[in-house]
Amino acid sequence: MSEWGTTRVPPIGPRSSKIVFVGEAPGAKEEELLQPFVGAAGKVLDDLLRESGIERSQVYLTNLVKYRPKGNDFQIFYDDARQPKQVLRDGIAEVMEEIMTIRPNLVENGRAHV
16 A cells, blocks of 8 residues: 555544545545544535534544545546556445445535635
């Protein structure tokens, strides 16, 4: 995993949650704290949750890839032919399993424009 790091950032939140947020991959802050959505996108998410009257502890937070890409460049998870590398395919399968287990009412890709 040297191309994208060795520190796995696990998902957090209740597996009974009705809302799941899926990020692309952890950033520096997420890698440091070992929690998804604690960096810049997390601040935006926290504001949106607060405005919606939803507590962060009520939502499930995960990433497509659980490892921070080198240089925060998500393109590293694709080969030259724009085909997903194994780590991305494995991440997609893992997120699909998480979603199928949790069975939420809402899945959001968590793309914040910061």
